[in-house]
Amino acid sequence: MISIRGIELRFGERVLFRSGNIDLTVGAYPLIGLNGTGKTTFLRMLAGFHKPASGSFSVNGDIMFQPQKPAVFGMSVLGNAMLGMNIRDRDSTLEVLSDVGLAEFAHAPARTLSVGEQQRLCLCRSILTGGDVFLFDEPFSAIDLNSADILADYLKSKCSHALTILAVHSLKTARRMSEKCLLIRQGELILCDIDAAAAHFIRSIE
Amino acid sequence: MMKAVKQPLRHALLWGVVVATALGLTACGKKSNPDVTLILSTTTSVNDSGLLAYLAPYLKEEENITLDILAQGSGQAIKTASDGNCDVLIAHSPAAERDFVDGGTGENRQEFMYNYFVIIGPKDDPANVAGSVSASSAFTGIYENGADFYSRDDSSGTDSKEKSLWSAAGIDTSDLPDDFYLKTGKGMLDTLIMADNTGGYTLSDKSTFLANADKLPNLTILYEKNDELKNVYSVILVNPDVYPDLQHEAAKRFHAWLSLKSTLEKIAAFGLDTYGESLFFVN
Amino acid sequence: MNELNISYVVQILGLTVCVTLASTALSAMIGLPLGYLLSMSKTPVLRRMRSVISAMTGIPPVVAGLCIYFLLTRNGPLGGFRLLYSPFAMVMAQMVIVIPIIAAVAYPSFMKVRADIHETCLGLRLPKAKIFRLLLRECRTACVSAVMTGFGRAVSEVGAVMLVGGNIAGRTRVMTTAVLTETGRGNYANAMLLGGLLLTLSLALNLFAGRFRGEHD
Numbered sequence: 160m161i162s163i164r165g166i167e168l169r170f171g172e173r174v175l176f177r178s179g180n181i182d183l184t185v186g187a188y189p190l191i192g193l194n195g196t197g198k199t200t201f202l203r204m205l206a207g208f209h210k211p212a213s214g215s216f217s218v219n220g221d222i223m224f225q226p227q228k229p230a231v232f233g234m235s236v237l238g239n240a241m242l243g244m245n246i247r248d249r250d251s252t253l254e255v256l257s258d259v260g261l262a263e264f265a266h267a268p269a270r271t272l273s274v275g276e277q278q279r280l281c282l283c284r285s286i287l288t289g290g291d292v293f294l295f296d297e298p299f300s301a302i303d304l305n306s307a308d309i310l311a312d313y314l315k316s317k318c319s320h321a322l323t324i325l326a327v328h329s330l331k332t333a334r335r336m337s338e339k340c341l342l343i344r345q346g347e348l349i350l351c352d353i354d355a356a357a358a359h360f361i362r363s364i365e
Numbered sequence: 366m367m368k369a370v371k372q373p374l375r376h377a378l379l380w381g382v383v384v385a386t387a388l389g390l391t392a393c394g395k396k397s398n399p400d401v402t403l404i405l406s407t408t409t410s411v412n413d414s415g416l417l418a419y420l421a422p423y424l425k426e427e428e429n430i431t432l433d434i435l436a437q438g439s440g441q442a443i444k445t446a447s448d449g450n451c452d453v454l455i456a457h458s459p460a461a462e463r464d465f466v467d468g469g470t471g472e473n474r475q476e477f478m479y480n481y482f483v484i485i486g487p488k489d490d491p492a493n494v495a496g497s498v499s500a501s502s503a504f505t506g507i508y509e510n511g512a513d514f515y516s517r518d519d520s521s522g523t524d525s526k527e528k529s530l531w532s533a534a535g536i537d538t539s540d541l542p543d544d545f546y547l548k549t550g551k552g553m554l555d556t557l558i559m560a561d562n563t564g565g566y567t568l569s570d571k572s573t574f575l576a577n578a579d580k581l582p583n584l585t586i587l588y589e590k591n592d593e594l595k596n597v598y599s600v601i602l603v604n605p606d607v608y609p610d611l612q613h614e615a616a617k618r619f620h621a622w623l624s625l626k627s628t629l630e631k632i633a634a635f636g637l638d639t640y641g642e643s644l645f646f647v648n
Numbered sequence: 649m650n651e652l653n654i655s656y657v658v659q660i661l662g663l664t665v666c667v668t669l670a671s672t673a674l675s676a677m678i679g680l681p682l683g684y685l686l687s688m689s690k691t692p693v694l695r696r697m698r699s700v701i702s703a704m705t706g707i708p709p710v711v712a713g714l715c716i717y718f719l720l721t722r723n724g725p726l727g728g729f730r731l732l733y734s735p736f737a738m739v740m741a742q743m744v745i746v747i748p749i750i751a752a753v754a755y756p757s758f759m760k761v762r763a764d765i766h767e768t769c770l771g772l773r774l775p776k777a778k779i780f781r782l783l784l785r786e787c788r789t790a791c792v793s794a795v796m797t798g799f800g801r802a803v804s805e806v807g808a809v810m811l812v813g814g815n816i817a818g819r820t821r822v823m824t825t826a827v828l829t830e831t832g833r834g835n836y837a838n839a840m841l842l843g844g845l846l847l848t849l850s851l852a853l854n855l856f857a858g859r860f861r862g863e864h865d
């Protein structure tokens with residue numbers, strides 16, 4: 160559902176990376192790379208906010224894009240969570256909120272939550288909005304590693320029908336999600352096995 | 366906290382009510398009575414004299430006309446009439462009024478009352494204005510004495526009269542030194558207050574002085590009722606051929622009413638109670 | 649002429665409230681969407697428009713009054729409607745002054761909030777109308793501030809409303825022009841009273857508006 164044909168991605172004048180041909184179908188794909196290698200720019204490109212310098216790509220289906228610092232609006236947690244839903248279903252919303260441990264805050268103003276709690280809220284919001292392609296840019300950055308693992312499992316189960324790409328920092332979390340990953344290394348974007356990625360990054364990420 | 370869904374609607378309704386009320390009330394600012402309201406353009410000194418407020422109830426009772434009074438400077442008042450922005454004009458600048466009529470926009474200029482400018486000065490009267498034979502010779506006397514003279518210098522009716530008196534005395538005001546001939550550029554009351562401060566002379570209309578005498582303890586009326594000081598008030602209509610959609614019928618009735626014997630008697634009586642003398646005279 | 653009576657003051661106060669609320673409300677209905685438009689992107693066209701609107705906030709009010717006067721005078725383009733020396737003319741003059749102010753105060757906040765929420769909203773596939781409503785809601789404080797700034801400008805306006813309204817007692821006399829009338833007659837005590845009432849009115853409305861400001865970070 161995503162096919163990439165030989166793109167070169169730049170940020171201003173700086174070349175971030177190049178790729179060969181990559182095809183992705185339903186499943187979870189962690190996106191791994193050091194800071195500054197272009198993970199955010201790549202996700203923004205897929206979402207339609209950035210154009211590659213050369214090459215082409217296509218995405219089939221509705222895209223659900225969660226940026227690196229998603230906005231939390233001045234309404235209740237419940238209100239925020241339901242924002243992207245076409246049919247606002249309180250029951251399924253409350254269910255998802257409870258799954259991530261936010262049920263008690265459902266009617267509290269979303270801005271009174273801690274950063275980590277807000278990230279969980281955004282996760283719920285994205286899940287509830289639904290789509291065929293999910294793009295997450297570091298959705299667990301403010302969440303401790305153990306909770307991140309649990310949430311990663313949850314995310315995987317909820318988005319099992321879709322194509323999901325998540326930019327993550329932790330190799331451990333990545334491994335829980337999938338055996339395959341997207342790796343940006345030495346100016347190149349490739350699809351490879353998690354273990355192969357690990358071999359390159361043990362010191363840098365964990 | 367209001368519910369997220371309902372809040373924008375509530376705000377929209379609130380604005381809607383506010384705007385509707387406001388517009389409705391401003392529309393009601395226009396009188397919706399069956400009688401006619403004329404826009405009268407006149408000068409601030411006529412308005413401030415209180416004459417129009419005094420005549421208003423009689424006008425309402427006898428002709429069913431109410432006046433909306435647009436009080437501006439002399440030049441502005443006549444310009445308003447010549448631009449067709451009022452229904453009728455009362456002014457007291459004969460030269461400018463004649464231009465207005467000769468130009469074709471004004472018609473039926475009718476002089477209906479007059480009063481006198483007065484020469485105001487300090488109570489001790491160093492220039493002996495009180496003993497003058499004429500207004501212009503009084504001015505000569507003030508010039509020779511050297512006491513301060515305050516001029517409004519604002520092209521008002523009073524200012525035009527003052528400049529014509531200097532002219533009659535054979536003195537060119539542009540030759541007068543700035544520390545003698547003090548140009549205030551202000552209205553009558555402000556100019557009087559300045560004259561009161563330094564004990565200077567000035568030309569004034571009588572009613573402004575009388576109405577504010579308590580604020581001007583050092584000044585008094587030194588010279589009056591000389592033909593050179595005559596201040597004639599006229600009512601003038603706007604030519605219907607030039608501006609057809611004014612309230613010409615009611616304006617004509619007002620014009621006629623001002624010249625009625627009964628109205629003129631009332632005008633002559635105005636001020637007798639308060640000041641012991643009339644502020645305006647009629648023929 | 650030296651005494652103020654209650655019905656006179658009430659009538660003037662009432663007209664002041666009506667004219668100012670009407671011009672502020674109408675200016676908000678035009679100025680806030682205008683501010684939104686101006687915040688939409690960084691294209692050169694919009695950048696120039698933003699500069700123009702900012703410059704227009706510096707229009708001397710009496711000049712705005714003159715423009716409306718020439719528009720409405722009998723010989724002018726809208727003369728046939730006989731709007732000169734009416735409350736409508738005063739509302740028009742105030743709107744010319746207030747609309748740029750509301751737009752210019754609002755758009756920087758719109759731009760900032762837009763930048764903050766833009767990608768999130770598009771990422772959630774929200775429809776344009778919903779994004780606009782969210783933006784207004786998130787900018788509630790800025791919108792209220794913009795409108796109150798506009799109101800403050802409108803209620804203190806004296807030169808323009810004098811020119812196009814004519815300060816006709818019972819018809820176009822508002823608090824500010826009434827203060828001028830009283831000082832012109834030397835009745836400074838009355839002028840102070842009217843000025844004090846005007847100040848109270850302004851403060852009261854500002855306090856009332858404060859309740860609509862949201863509690864945002």
